[in-house]
Amino acid sequence: MIKVSIHITLKEGVLDPQGKAVAGSLTTLGFAGVEDVRVGKLIELTINDTDNVEARVEEMCAKLLANPVIENYRYTIEEGIVQ
Amino acid sequence: MIKVSIHITLKEGVLDPQGKAVAGSLTTLGFAGVEDVRVGKLIELTINDTDNVEARVEEMCAKLLANPVIENYRYTIEEGIVQ
Numbered sequence: 001m002i003k004v005s006i007h008i009t010l011k012e013g014v015l016d017p018q019g020k021a022v023a024g025s026l027t028t029l030g031f032a033g034v035e036d037v038r039v040g041k042l043i044e045l046t047i048n049d050t051d052n053v054e055a056r057v058e059e060m061c062a063k064l065l066a067n068p069v070i071e072n073y074r075y076t077i078e079e080g081i082v083q
Numbered sequence: 084m085i086k087v088s089i090h091i092t093l094k095e096g097v098l099d100p101q102g103k104a105v106a107g108s109l110t111t112l113g114f115a116g117v118e119d120v121r122v123g124k125l126i127e128l129t130i131n132d133t134d135n136v137e138a139r140v141e142e143m144c145a146k147l148l149a150n151p152v153i154e155n156y157r158y159t160i161e162e163g164i165v166q
């Protein structure tokens with residue numbers, strides 16, 4: 001059983017209206033000094049087939065989970081989770 | 084200038100239809116062994132007011148960024164980013 005955490009973020013320069021909205025709300029609520037907010041995705045997978053995990057996760061990200069045109073992704077693989 | 088990464092995840096037991104859809108799509112695409120998928124949010128803040136950052140981020144999460152009824156949050160604060 002392997003747990004994979006995938007962080008998907010918008011590339012630099014890609015407009016993030018959701019982040020802008022959050023930044024505006026934080027300022028309205030009185031939180032000063034918030035310069036920039038970017039909103040991304042965090043996908044946690046549990047995989048029970050441990051062969052060649054890294055290549056498969058890479059392919060999952062490129063094919064389905066992220067949009068490589070506008071998004072970057074990185075992942076961490078936690079092996080050895082006993083169930 | 085401080086960078087804060089906030090990870091927001093659904094609590095255990097809360098239904099995640101988006102995760103279920105992703106799991107179904109991965110299986111349809113031929114990725115075997117995907118047992119569970121949970122989709123959360125990753126919010127990256129840049130803050131230029133360095134006073135008492137941890138308490139303020141905690142308050143931002145509780146008041147706006149996360150829904151404490153169904154979501155957990157954790158954050159990492161990276162200090163000392165020079166601009």
